[in-house]
Amino acid sequence: MSFFKFCPSCASTHFTFPDNRRFLCEDCEFTYYHNIAAAVALVFTFEDKVLFTVRNVDPDKGKWDLPGGFIDPNETAEEAACREIREELGLNLQVSDLKYVTTSPNNYLYKNVPYKTMDIFYECQLTSDIIKVEAEDEIQELIWVKRSEIDLDKIGFVSIRKVIREKYLK
Numbered sequence: 001m002s003f004f005k006f007c008p009s010c011a012s013t014h015f016t017f018p019d020n021r022r023f024l025c026e027d028c029e030f031t032y033y034h035n036i037a038a039a040v041a042l043v044f045t046f047e048d049k050v051l052f053t054v055r056n057v058d059p060d061k062g063k064w065d066l067p068g069g070f071i072d073p074n075e076t077a078e079e080a081a082c083r084e085i086r087e088e089l090g091l092n093l094q095v096s097d098l099k100y101v102t103t104s105p106n107n108y109l110y111k112n113v114p115y116k117t118m119d120i121f122y123e124c125q126l127t128s129d130i131i132k133v134e135a136e137d138e139i140q141e142l143i144w145v146k147r148s149e150i151d152l153d154k155i156g157f158v159s160i161r162k163v164i165r166e167k168y169l170k
């Protein structure tokens with residue numbers, strides 16, 4: 001099973017693409033590594049609550065998510081975290097505001113292309129729970145949830161469900 005029907009270089013249908021990892025054309029030797037993408041996720045905490053976003057786009061539209069996103073080329077993970085938070089929530093974080101938590105692999109199906117990601121989690125403690133959505137196209141709403149009341153079934157991505165379950169559930 002492949003999301004490519006033809007070789008992008010010579011249009012041959014003779015190719016291998018096991019596990020969607022390395023595409024190799026048997027006719028022209030075109031090679032493409034479908035490497036994992038790196039992404040960041042931010043766990044904002046205030047008192048005993050964790051901030052979730054409600055996704056406004058697929059994959060997993062309507063499900064709970066964390067603020068964050070893909071790391072751009074030539075960007076550090078911390079820079080990506082600060083940029084995404086500025087874009088999504090209008091907050092200006094410093095790298096020193098971020099506490100590394102862990103990493104977790106994720107599946108990200110976008111327009112029928114199955115991406116594999118490595119999500120890098122940071123925690124950021126806030127001194128106020130007043131926070132608003134800047135990127136309304138991406139985020140339906142923000143919800144603060146008590147750690148004892150987090151419903152894992154409402155979380156879309158496996159990486160986020162796993163980290164919240166292991167590190168933040170009470």
Ligand SMILES: [Zn+2]
Nearest residue numbers: 007010025028
């Ligand atoms: Zn080819």
